[in-house]
Amino acid sequence: xxxxxxxxxxxxxxxxxxxxxxxxxxxxxxxxxxxxxxxxxxxxxxxxxxxxxxxxxxxxxxxxxxxxxxxxxxxxxxxxxxxxxxxxxxxxxxxxxxxxxxxxxxxxxxxxxxxxxxxxxxxxxxxxxxxxxxxxxxxxxxxxxxxxxxxxxxxxxxxxxxxxxxxxxxxxxxxxxxxxxxxxxxxxxxxxxxxxxxxxxxxxxxxxxxxxxxxxxxxxxxxxxxxxxxxxxxxxxxxxxxxxxxxxxxxxxxxxxxxxxxxxxxxxxxxxxxxxxxxxxxxxxxxxxxxxxxxxxxxxxxxxxxxxxxxxxxxxxxxxxxxxxxxxxxxxxxxx
Amino acid sequence: xxxxxxxxxxxxxxxxxxxxxxxxxxxxxxxxxxxxxxxxxxxxxxxxxxxxxxxxxxxxxxxxxxxxxxxxxxxxxxxxxxxxxxxxxxxxxxxxxxxxxxxxxxxxxxxxxxxxxxxxxxxxxxxxxxxxxxxxxxxxxxxxxxxxxxxxxxxxxxxxxxxxxxxxxxxxxxxxxxxxxxxxxxxxxxxxxxxxxxxxxxxxxxxxxxxxxxxxxxxxxxxxxxxxxxxxxxxxxxxxxxxxxxxxxxxxxxxxxxxxxxxxxxxxxxxxxxxxxxxxxxxxxxxxxxxxxxxxxxxxxxxxxxxxxxx
Numbered sequence: 001x002x003x004x005x006x007x008x009x010x011x012x013x014x015x016x017x018x019x020x021x022x023x024x025x026x027x028x029x030x031x032x033x034x035x036x037x038x039x040x041x042x043x044x045x046x047x048x049x050x051x052x053x054x055x056x057x058x059x060x061x062x063x064x065x066x067x068x069x070x071x072x073x074x075x076x077x078x079x080x081x082x083x084x085x086x087x088x089x090x091x092x093x094x095x096x097x098x099x100x101x102x103x104x105x106x107x108x109x110x111x112x113x114x115x116x117x118x119x120x121x122x123x124x125x126x127x128x129x130x131x132x133x134x135x136x137x138x139x140x141x142x143x144x145x146x147x148x149x150x151x152x153x154x155x156x157x158x159x160x161x162x163x164x165x166x167x168x169x170x171x172x173x174x175x176x177x178x179x180x181x182x183x184x185x186x187x188x189x190x191x192x193x194x195x196x197x198x199x200x201x202x203x204x205x206x207x208x209x210x211x212x213x214x215x216x217x218x219x220x221x222x223x224x225x226x227x228x229x230x231x232x233x234x235x236x237x238x239x240x241x242x243x244x245x246x247x248x249x250x251x252x253x254x255x256x257x258x259x260x261x262x263x264x265x266x267x268x269x270x271x272x273x274x275x276x277x278x279x280x281x282x283x284x285x286x287x288x289x290x291x292x293x294x295x296x297x298x299x300x301x302x303x304x305x306x307x308x309x310x311x312x313x314x315x316x317x318x319x320x321x322x323x324x325x326x327x328x329x330x331x332x333x334x335x336x
Numbered sequence: 337x338x339x340x341x342x343x344x345x346x347x348x349x350x351x352x353x354x355x356x357x358x359x360x361x362x363x364x365x366x367x368x369x370x371x372x373x374x375x376x377x378x379x380x381x382x383x384x385x386x387x388x389x390x391x392x393x394x395x396x397x398x399x400x401x402x403x404x405x406x407x408x409x410x411x412x413x414x415x416x417x418x419x420x421x422x423x424x425x426x427x428x429x430x431x432x433x434x435x436x437x438x439x440x441x442x443x444x445x446x447x448x449x450x451x452x453x454x455x456x457x458x459x460x461x462x463x464x465x466x467x468x469x470x471x472x473x474x475x476x477x478x479x480x481x482x483x484x485x486x487x488x489x490x491x492x493x494x495x496x497x498x499x500x501x502x503x504x505x506x507x508x509x510x511x512x513x514x515x516x517x518x519x520x521x522x523x524x525x526x527x528x529x530x531x532x533x534x535x536x537x538x539x540x541x542x543x544x545x546x547x548x549x550x551x552x553x554x555x556x557x558x559x560x561x562x563x564x565x566x567x568x569x570x571x572x573x574x575x576x577x578x579x580x581x582x583x584x585x586x587x588x589x590x591x592x593x594x595x596x597x598x599x600x601x602x603x604x605x606x607x608x609x610x611x612x613x614x615x616x617x618x619x620x621x622x623x624x625x626x627x628x629x630x631x632x633x634x635x636x637x638x639x640x641x642x643x644x645x646x647x
Contacts, residue, residue, distance in 0.1 A: 013485075020486030024495070028502040143627035145578050147585050148601055148619030151608050159609045276491035280582050284605075294494065295586055298501045310491075310498045317491040 014322055019071075021314045025307045026070050030063070079308030084300050089308035093290065097312065098183025099169060100282070100289030104274040106209040111216025111274075112267055118217070119224025123232060124251055134221055141218025146277065150211050150284035157207055165204035167286035170197065208285045212278060216270040223266045224259070231255040261331045268324035272317045373639045383635020389628035397444040406435035408442040408595045417611045428613050430603060436614065439595035440621050446596045447625060450511055450580045450589075451573055457515040459565050462522020467553050467561065469523070470530025481527065484520045492517040496579065500588045507596070510589040514579050518572065525568055529561045563640045571633035574626035581622050597622050 037053050045053075054060060058069050073079070079089035122134035157164045165171060169185060182188055186205065189198040231237065232255055240250050279291030286292070290309055297305035355372070359365035377383060396403060405424065412433030420428050427436040469480035499513035533539060533556075542556055583589035584598025592599060597618040604615030 016482060017486050017489050020483070021490065024490070025498065028498050031502050139627065139630055140623075143574055143578075143623055143630050145581050145585075145598070145601075145619055145622045145626075147582060147598075148615070148622065151601070151605060151615055152619070155608050155612055272491075276494050279493055279497070280585065283586065294497060298497060299587065301501075303501070306498055306501050310494050313491050313494045318489045321489045 010322070010326060014318070017318050017322070018315060021311065021318065022071055022074060023067070025311055025314075026067050028310075029070075029303060029307050030066075074311060079311070080304035082297070082305045083302045084297065084305065089305050092293065092305065093308060093312050095183070096288055096290050096293045099185075099287060100275060100278055100291060102184045102186060103205065103209055103281070103287060103289060104212060104271065104278055106205060107212025107274050107278075108216050108267065108271045110210060110213025111220050111270060114213070115217035115220030116224050116263065119221040120228055120251065120256060122221065123225045123228030124247075126229065131225075134225065138218040138222045141215055146211065146215060147280040147284050149214075150208065150281055153207055153211060154284065164207045165200060167284075169201065169204055169288055171200045171204070204285075208278075208281050208287060211281055212274050215277065216274055219270050219273075220263075220266060224263060227259040227262050228255055231258050261328060264331075265324040265328045268320050268327070272320035272324075275316055275320075276313050377635055377639045380635040380638060382631045383638075386628040386631030386633075386635065389624060390632060393444055393625060393628070394448065396441055397448050400441050400445055404435075404438035404441040406438040408434060408439040409593055410434060417607065417614065419611075420613050427617050428611075430600070430614050431607060431611075436600075436617050439600060440597070440618060443595040443597045443600065443618065443621070444625075446507065446590055446594065447577060447580070447622075450507060450514075451576055453511045454514050454518060454576045454580075455569050455573065457511070458518040459522045459569050461515070461519040462524075463526045463558065463561060463565060465519070466523035466526025466528075467530045467557050470527035471534055471549060471553055471557065477527075480523075484523045487517070488520040488524070490517065493579065493582065496583065497586070497588065500583060505588045505591060507590045507594075510580055510583045513583070514576060518576065521572075522565055522568065525564055526561045529564060530557055533557055533560055567633065567637045567640050570629060570636050573629035573633065577622060577626045577629065 037050055037057065037059065040057075041049050041053050058066055061069075077090050079093070081087065082089050082092060085092070118134050118137075122131040125131055154167070158166050182191075185201045186198060189195075189201060228251075232251075237250060237255060240254050241247075245254075276291075278287075278289060279295065281287065282289045282291035283295055290313060294306055294309035294313075297303075297309065353364075354368050356364075356368060359368050405426075412429070414433065415425075415429055416431055416433040418425050418429040418433075420426070422428055425435050425437070427440070430436055430439070465480055465484065469477045469484075495517050496510075496513040499516055500509055503509040503512065539552060539556060542552055547555075580589055581596075581598030581601070584596045585602045587599070587602060590596030590599050592603070600618040601615045601622075604611070604618070608615050
């Protein structure tokens with residue numbers, strides 16, 4: 001019974017949080033200074049047309065009823081029609097989301113592959129030059145405006161050195177060449193065996209992904225370091241050393257084993273952070289992901305698109321958050 | 337500066353008065369503990385560098401009209417996009433011929449304005465929610481903490497974007513949007529502190545003396561929450577600056593011709609390949625200030641909150 005109860009409470013908390021998210025986007029949609037009816041009918045419409053659309057949108061109903069309608073729409077995957085291109089917002093989001101996913105995934109992989117060993121070494125060799133370097137790397141990562149670093153990276157590696165592809169997801173010759181299978185360009189081109197596209201896409205993604213990777217490295221290495229320090233000062237580590245275990249197995253099979261769950265939590269959080277943090281990176285690199293989509297819509301006052309994008313990013317963010325929370329609770333006996 | 341505090345028989349100096357082990361009054365004890373904190377903070381070189389940069393920033397912001405060599409808004413189209421080190425324009429000029437150094441100097445005012453407002457609004461909101469929630473307990477606590485959790489689970493930048501979209505672009509709205517997404521961690525901290533304080537004997541004593549909940553929260557719980565909040569705010573400051581600059585960069589924060597640093601990067605972005613300094617200089621300014629806040633925050637954490645210091 002307790003297991004069932006736990007599952008129910010988790011589902012409950014997901015539902016409540018999602019409801020909260022929808023409530024906030026609903027309120028934003030209501031207080032915004034843009035009249036949704038005018039946006040549809042235009043300024044020259046007659047009063048009767050205006051009233052008809054007003055009723056059609058359900059704006060004559062009480063707010064709570066409107067909110068319920070809104071929930072119903074979102075649950076059915078209906079985010080309304082984009083004012084910019086008159087297409088369903090949900091379709092647009094499904095098209096742009098894989099680009100963001102691809103970018104954030106490669107970024108977080110880089111952050112983990114580099115950040116975890118860096119953090120472990122910094123903790124083991126505490127106070128050494130490696131520890132100092134790790135500290136500076138993280139500090140700079142926390143302090144640097146990502147969009148500026150992206151610009152400078154573009155200037156140096158694309159403008160001056162010419163090592164990487166420029167803005168965009170793929171060179172102009174290869175745009176829309178690939179059939180969309182997963183929407184992840186690198187995966188699609190591999191499936192198709194099209195090496196030219198793969199190489200080109202890789203040269204375009206490497207810089208923005210490294211940028212995101214750097215940010216997640218800064219966070220992950222710091223957290224790894226402090227988790228490891230906590231373990232290394234524990235008594236069982238002293239015992240292991242006294243028993244004559246090699247330093248390598250003390251660090252990796254004893255201490256590191258005990259921080260794995262905490263680490264996965266941190267990685268999940270960092271992944272969620274990258275998914276939303278990619279907004280500015282996408283703008284700099286003209287990356288056709290959800291961040292660019294939301295921003296473009298924002299500047300064009302296309303509220304359906306903005307709110308739809310916010311709901312999707314928010315939902316993914318919330319799920320990853322709760323997932324990492326759960327992982328921690330179920331896998332780490334200390335959390336009970 | 338040879339430290340020989342409290343020499344018996346010696347003339348009572350200010351230093352020995354501050355370092356005394358036996359304070360004579362409540363105020364004396366407060367000054368004394370403050371001074372000891374300052375001494376330990378002062379030995380942290382990196383934190384002192386951070387503090388130095390911030391003091392310089394405040395000075396620059398206050399005396400901006402005296403320091404700036406040019407009018408930050410004055411356009412000179414014949415003199416546009418001048419490189420670094422040009423006569424009269426140390427950091428060059430932007431696409432409208434405005435002096436970049438002067439714009440950076442005046443931009444420091446905007447940065448400080450945003451940071452100060454957010455650093456006031458968000459922690460105070462968090463303090464209110466957290467202490468009420470922690471002190472009241474029960475149903476009120478569940479509801480308030482559930483709301484906090486919901487906000488905590490939101491993607492902050494995207495939510496700030498949506499808020500700005502609804503409120504309209506501008507500095508004040510950017511401040512509001514950032515504050516709306518920044519308060520939940522403070523509420524969590526304040527609640528945790530309140531829960532540990534609530535059960536202590538001195539609170540029971542105050543309650544027995546007849547103090548109401550309002551007085552207990554305001555006079556006895558708030559002062560004890562402040563130090564951990566200050567640490568957290570200082571550490572968050574860099575994030576606030578980066579968020580504000582990001583909004584400015586997207587064109588949703590400060591509006592042109594305002595010399596806000598993020599907006600300046602956005603203006604310089606078009607010329608990045610040929611005239612790199614236009615976008616690079618404001619970025620360095622943002623980096624310097626947020627680095628300073630991070631250094632200061634680390635140092636403050638070591639002094640005020642030794643239990644989870646990073647080193």
